[in-house]
Amino acid sequence: MNPKVSIIIPFYNCEFIDQSIRSALEQTYNNYEIIVVDDGSTKHTEKVLPFMHRLTYLKKTNGGTATAVNWGIDHSKADYIAWLSSDDMMLPDKLDSQLRDLIKHGADLSFTDYNVIDQNNNVLLKNVNLKFMNDQQIYGEMFDRNPINGSTVLVKRSVFEEIGYFNPALKFTQDYDMWLRMVVRNYRLHYLDRVLTLYRSHPKTGTSNNQRKMKEEIFKLRSYYRRYRK
Secondary structure: OOOOEEEEEEEOOOOHHHHHHHHHHOOOOOOEEEEEEEOOOOHHHHHHHHHHHHHEEEEOOOOOOHHHHHHHHHHHOEEEEEEOOOOEEEEHHHHHHHHHHHHHHHHOEEEEEEEEEEEOOOOOEOOOOOOOHHHHHHHHHHHHOOOOHHHHHHHHHHHHHEEEEEOOOOOHHHHHHHHHHHOOOOOOEEEEEEEEEEEEEEOOHHHOOHHHHHHHHHHHHHHHHHOOOO
16 A cells, blocks of 8 residues: 655745755655655745755745645645645654554554654654544643644645645634544544654744744634534
């Protein structure tokens, strides 16, 4: 069994885009495609040029992360979707290890542990994610916080066809909303307790610069989905 995976990289003026692409190209799993969605970038686009012959490059007017990822899904020709932020990196065995584990557990979404790195790729924090003894613990946790780093996920494409894409109205929590939608519709989320992603922390990240707005979105999401908590 060798299903195809689309690695979707939303890109907006990110100086680390070349490192993100390179990490995707170094995957040990061989049946994948890379889709870079340029969300109206005006800087660092030259860093994509050396890789153009090995990926699909889509350029659009700026509309936010959700619109970029959604457009990538629309152009995907794969059975599974992996989202990789343009400042993060995959470890070489991410797709291979995660796909095998997802299929083994019959899950609709898999997410993993990760390390936090700085601008120079130095590891700041190791094994950052919460640990889960079983999948049921994930569902309870989701209503209090978002334990899923978007760059660590692997999702069945059919999920988006069934419940819709990421909500463009949410600029900072479009991922959290999607995971909650999956939880309340009884999709299976599974945690793989392995570091397979490097998440970059730096001053220019959207989360660093928009803490107040992000907290407002989180509050509204939790207020809405609280009615579904069992």
